[in-house]
Amino acid sequence: MDFSWLADPFYQAYLLEGFVNTLWLVAVSAVGGLILAVAVALARLKGPRPLAWLAHGFTTVIRGTPLLVQLFFFYYGVGRLLEGIPGVQDSLIWPILRDPFFYGALTFILSVGAYSGEVLRGALLSVPPGEREAGRAFGMSPFQVFFRLWLPRAIQLCLPTLTGEMILLLKSVPLVSTIALMDLLQAANIIRDETFLVYEPLMLIAGIYLAMTMVLTVVLRQVERHFPGTQPTRHRWLPIRGQARTPKVPDTPHHR
Amino acid sequence: MNTVSQEGLLDWAGPILQGALTTLEIAVLAYAIGLMLGLVGASARLSPWAPLRGLATAYSTAVRAVPELLLIILLYYAGSQALTALTNAMGLPGQIAINGFVTAVGVLAFVQGAYMTEVLRGAILAIPKGQLEAADAFGFSTWARFHRIVIPAMLPNALPGMSNLWLILIKDTALISVIGFSELFFTIQQAAASTRAHFLFYAAAGVIYLLMTLTSTALFARLERYVRRGQPISEEA
Numbered sequence: 001m002d003f004s005w006l007a008d009p010f011y012q013a014y015l016l017e018g019f020v021n022t023l024w025l026v027a028v029s030a031v032g033g034l035i036l037a038v039a040v041a042l043a044r045l046k047g048p049r050p051l052a053w054l055a056h057g058f059t060t061v062i063r064g065t066p067l068l069v070q071l072f073f074f075y076y077g078v079g080r081l082l083e084g085i086p087g088v089q090d091s092l093i094w095p096i097l098r099d100p101f102f103y104g105a106l107t108f109i110l111s112v113g114a115y116s117g118e119v120l121r122g123a124l125l126s127v128p129p130g131e132r133e134a135g136r137a138f139g140m141s142p143f144q145v146f147f148r149l150w151l152p153r154a155i156q157l158c159l160p161t162l163t164g165e166m167i168l169l170l171k172s173v174p175l176v177s178t179i180a181l182m183d184l185l186q187a188a189n190i191i192r193d194e195t196f197l198v199y200e201p202l203m204l205i206a207g208i209y210l211a212m213t214m215v216l217t218v219v220l221r222q223v224e225r226h227f228p229g230t231q232p233t234r235h236r237w238l239p240i241r242g243q244a245r246t247p248k249v250p251d252t253p254h255h256r
Numbered sequence: 257m258n259t260v261s262q263e264g265l266l267d268w269a270g271p272i273l274q275g276a277l278t279t280l281e282i283a284v285l286a287y288a289i290g291l292m293l294g295l296v297g298a299s300a301r302l303s304p305w306a307p308l309r310g311l312a313t314a315y316s317t318a319v320r321a322v323p324e325l326l327l328i329i330l331l332y333y334a335g336s337q338a339l340t341a342l343t344n345a346m347g348l349p350g351q352i353a354i355n356g357f358v359t360a361v362g363v364l365a366f367v368q369g370a371y372m373t374e375v376l377r378g379a380i381l382a383i384p385k386g387q388l389e390a391a392d393a394f395g396f397s398t399w400a401r402f403h404r405i406v407i408p409a410m411l412p413n414a415l416p417g418m419s420n421l422w423l424i425l426i427k428d429t430a431l432i433s434v435i436g437f438s439e440l441f442f443t444i445q446q447a448a449a450s451t452r453a454h455f456l457f458y459a460a461a462g463v464i465y466l467l468m469t470l471t472s473t474a475l476f477a478r479l480e481r482y483v484r485r486g487q488p489i490s491e492e493a
Contacts, residue, residue, distance in 0.1 A: 060466075060470075061462070061466060063469075064423075064465065064466040064469040064470060065427070065461075065462045065465045065466055065469070066426075066427035066428070066429075066430035066431075066441070066465055067427070068430045068431060068433070068434075069430055069441060069444075069458060069461045069462055069465060070462070072445070072448075072454075072458050072461075073455075073458035073459060073461075073462060076448065076454040076458060077448075077454045077455035077456075077457075077458040077459065078455065080452075080454050080455065081455050171322075171323040171324070172323065173323070174323045174325045174326050175325055175431075177325075178434060185323075185325065185326060185329075198333045198337070199330075199333065199334070199337075202326065202329060202330045202333070203330070205326060206322045206326055206327075206330060209321065209322050209323055209326065210318070210321045210322060213321040213322075214321070238317065238320040238321055238374075
C-alpha cells in the first residue's frame, strides 16, 4: 500500500473539491427533492385527476429506471438538445446549463422527489382522518390543516424511512463521476490515472464514504430524536430502498 | 445540432436487444448467487457462534455503507489482481484478464448478497417461535425443519424485500457499463455516441428498463399471492 500521493497538494485539492461537491450535491438534492416529494404526494392524493395521473407516471418512470440512465438522459440527451436551441449559448443561464452540477442536482432532485414522494404518500394515508376532521372543526383552512396537521403527522410516521432515503442519496453521488463532475470518485479516478495506483485511491474513497454514512446516520438519528412527537424507534441503520414500510396506524372510529 | 443521421434506432435494434438479453442473464445469475449468499449470511448472522456472527455483520454492514458504483469498480480491479496473484503464486506467469460477464455477475451477486442477508434475517426472525419449537418437538431434523418450516414460513415476510432487491438489481446492472462490459446500457451509450442521437437512445434505454421493472413487479405480485395462500387475508388487500 502506497499512500505517498496523499502528500501532493494537487491531489489534496482534488479530494477536497470532490468532498465539498459531494456535500453540496447531497444538500441541494435533499432540500429540493423533499419539497418536490411533498408536491408529488399531495398531487397524487388530492390533485385533480390529470395531475394525479401525471404524478403517478412520474414516480413510476423515475423509480423504474436506473439512476445512471436518468443522469445520462438529462446530461447528454436533454443537455445536447438545449445546446442546439439557437440563442441559448449566449443567454445568461448558459453557464448553469453547461455545468454538470446542474444536471447532477436535477437528476437527484427528481429521484428523491419520486422515492420520498411515494413514502410520504403512504404516510399521509396512514394519518387517521379524524385528526384532519378535528382540524377542520377548529376552523382551520384546508391549507392550515395540511401544513400544520396532516404533513407533520405524516412526517412523524415515516421519518426513519425519509432519513434512510437521505443515506441512499449520499450513496448515489459517485454516479456523477460519469458526467465529469468532480466528486470523490472522480478525484480518485484522476489520481489513479496519474499515479497508476489502483487500490489506494479507491480504498481511501471507500473509507471516506464509510465515515460519511456513519456520521450522516448519527446526525439523522438526532434529527429523528428531536422531531416533536416521534417515539424513539429502534430501526436498523443502512436502509434498503423500499424496505421500511410505513407503520399502519389504526383508524379512529367515526363518532356520529 | 441536427439529430438527423444515417444510422437510426432500427440499425441498433439488434445489438440493443442482445444487450438487454445479456443484462437479464447477468441479473438472473447474480440474483440466484446473491440469494445463496444471503441465505448463508442470514444463517451466519443468526448463528450462536459469535465470530461467525461478527463476520456476517461486517460483510453486510461494509457492503451496504459503501456506494455500489465504488464497490463495483473496486471489486473489478481487486478481482482481476487477486486472480493474477493467485495464478502467479501457482507458478503461472502473466496477467489474468477476467471475463467481463463473470466479473459483472460476481460483483453484483456480492453486493446483492449483503442486502439479501438483511432481508432474509428479518424474515426469519419474524417467524413465530412456537412453529420452530413445534418442529423440534416432532423430531424434525435441522434440514427438514429448514426446508419444511423455515423457508415456507419466511417467504411471505421476505418476498416484498426480495422483490425490491430484484428491482434494485436490474437497475444496478446499468452500473456495469462503467467497467466497460457490453450489457444493455453500454450498448446504448455506444449507439448514442455513434448516431449522436443522445436524447433518443437514452429515452429508449429508459423505456426498456421500465418494461423490465414493470414486468417484474407484476410477476412478483403473483408470486406473493402464491406464497401467501393459506394465510388469513390481510387488511391491506
